[in-house]
Amino acid sequence: MIYMDNAASSPLRPEVLEAMLPYMRSVGNPSSIHRDGRSARRGVEGARRHVASLLNADPSEILFTSGGTEANNTALRGASGGRLITTSIEHESVLEPCRAQTRPVTYLKPDGSGTISPETLDESLSEPATLVSIMTANNEVGTIQDVRALAGICRRHGAIFHTDMVQAAGKIPVDVRSWGVDMASVSAHKIGGPMGVGALYVRAGTELEPLVLGGGQESGMRSGTENVAGIVGFGEACRLARAEMSRNVPYVSSLRDELVARLLEISHSVLNGHPASRLPGNAHLAFLGVSGEDLIIKLDENGIAASTGSACSVHTQKESHVLRAMGLPAETISSSLRLTLGPQNTAGEVAEVAEAMPRIVSELRSVSPLRGRYGF
Template structure:
């Protein structure tokens, strides 16, 4: 059977060029990067090269990038790191954080955890497309606000937030700005200086790199408290022996991501637009998220009287890997917090399908999905008590 992967927002395959770059670091250049002998120095040099590659894709300085175990850890370190230092120093700022209602759980759960410790968090609402309103942000800022954390692009519906505007507002009000850019890196040009971003999270496995490695950009004058203590790696901000192959892989993935961005964007946009056009020909089907301000690889639909889980299983039977929402929450049968936040009711939210494309999808993949999907939707509707036609 034909197999088609359309779940690139959940994870990506590792690029062959990335694998080739990583391999020597498993059993040839295997030294501990903190050791002073030549084995260690070789690993150290590779890590520093990777740091530059990562910094390059977001226009940062290489001394402003630290390595972590992934997007989740980067988000945790950025938010808790700033929050705990702020509390310890009893800054003139208070205990107030602003985020949005549609963040990834790596941000939302971290904020909820901090709330239990006495921090005060505002969750900004979004409009029907998933966009925050900059005026709401300005209104929410108080003299106590020390951090704004708003994602670059949403992992479920693909909406891209007005990051430059948010960065300007944060800077004008002297508030730090963290953005989870896990889904945006490699698909949207990012310039931390132009956008006034102070902290930015990256994950390797979303950009054709290996799993279990990520990075956090920390503007040079921003101070954090570590959340992992130990040997003092990464300027004391993130202890643990360096994952050299993983870091080398992330570095290469960023280099390729930057080099291929223009080509990738054209390719993905063409495929995505054809997919959206074809799928919307199905009766009572709708696009979730913003029609233009969305990631080039994201197509997120809802179908009246359809149960997303069943739709996914039937697509899987046809060899198509899709998702109902984010991979992290798709095993929980709760309606997605993102879809509820854009105003869908739980039944509508459950009728959703996320198709996310990648570098290796082809026009034939799109044709195949466009061929099989209408019949699956029709069959499911025949069985649905909600479809009274």
């Protein structure tokens, strides 16, 4: 299988598994005082330092959660107060908690490339708001926002700034301190770590109520016995991502550029999202006249794992809210495909996909009801 769905989940790195195994075999509860408990505590605290380093935060500002979804929910439901501002291209784990709010929520619209302009945010903040949540990079089209500018505007208006960094952290350099971010969500399984573990960065001094109450773990902000092995694996994934960032960004970008260039040679194909300000591994294209779902099935039959966008859309089978918010025509939306690359992908795999795609697209187009319209 050629795996090009890294934005959905990335393969667990062997080094991460090795780091986790001793903690999966041992019994220690990090709250216990005995030796096994202390060893588990050391594992958790070591991981906290690695997550903090990746984000340029202090370890005391990292709160472990069950993943990006819980981190987003904690940020959005835990910060009390007045109006909330977010965008119409957020992940469902931001949009759903926003919909559940009783306070007013404003949804900012992106431009055609998926970019939220800092001016739009500035204008919206002319009316007071307590909390702003804008993702660092989009999970579907990979567009990266100017988080430093957005956070700066929030600071000037006295609003708390949260950013969903689930797709960005570990893939591009991020810096919560110098960018002036108050809260940031991250997840392990997007960067070679295990599923079911993530973290919320909460800048020291930010007021937040816990979502989960109980034994008071994570400084009372997230009760429940820690997922020690998962957290250790997350820490190792962050350590590796940080150590390899300067090599991986150009490597993955060049694979992606080659793939996009080859796929754009197919007639009636377009690249969605921002041409330059996008995640290194993201290739999101529309092949007019074919359905994205049919493409995925055909690719799967050919040993290639791809996706149309967010994994959540599989449960709802609805049109992508991201592409719709970007104002793309219905034909482009329904014919879109997302291929997401990671550091484990190779030039050989890119060549294979680039070779298979024209054949698959033309097979599907030969039976497309839109054949006449596009003149395939």
